Amino acid sequence: MGYGGYVLIAVLVLASVFFILALYNRGNIKTLKFTSLGLATLILVGIISYYALPSEDLRIALIVLMVISLIFLWFFMGARKDETRK
Numbered sequence: 001m002g003y004g005g006y007v008l009i010a011v012l013v014l015a016s017v018f019f020i021l022a023l024y025n026r027g028n029i030k031t032l033k034f035t036s037l038g039l040a041t042l043i044l045v046g047i048i049s050y051y052a053l054p055s056e057d058l059r060i061a062l063i064v065l066m067v068i069s070l071i072f073l074w075f076f077m078g079a080r081k082d083e084t085r086k
Helices: 003-024 029-052 056-085
Strands: none
Touching (some): 003 029, 003 056
C-alpha cells in the first residue's frame, strides 16, 4: 500500500469522527453546518493529496465524502428553513 492508501485511511477516520459527532449532536442545527464544512475541508485535503499521489482508493473515498457532505448540507438547509418558519 502506497501513500495514497495511508491518506485514504486518515481521511476516512477523520470523516467518521465528524459523522459520529453529528449523530451525537443531531438535535443542534449548528452541528450539521460544522459537519458539512468539516467534510468539505476533508475533501479539499483529499483532492490536494490525490494530485500529489494519485490513487484509485483515494478517488473513491473522495467521491463518497462528496456525497456525504452534500447530504449533510441538504439536511442543514432544510433544518434552517424549518427553524425560520417557527
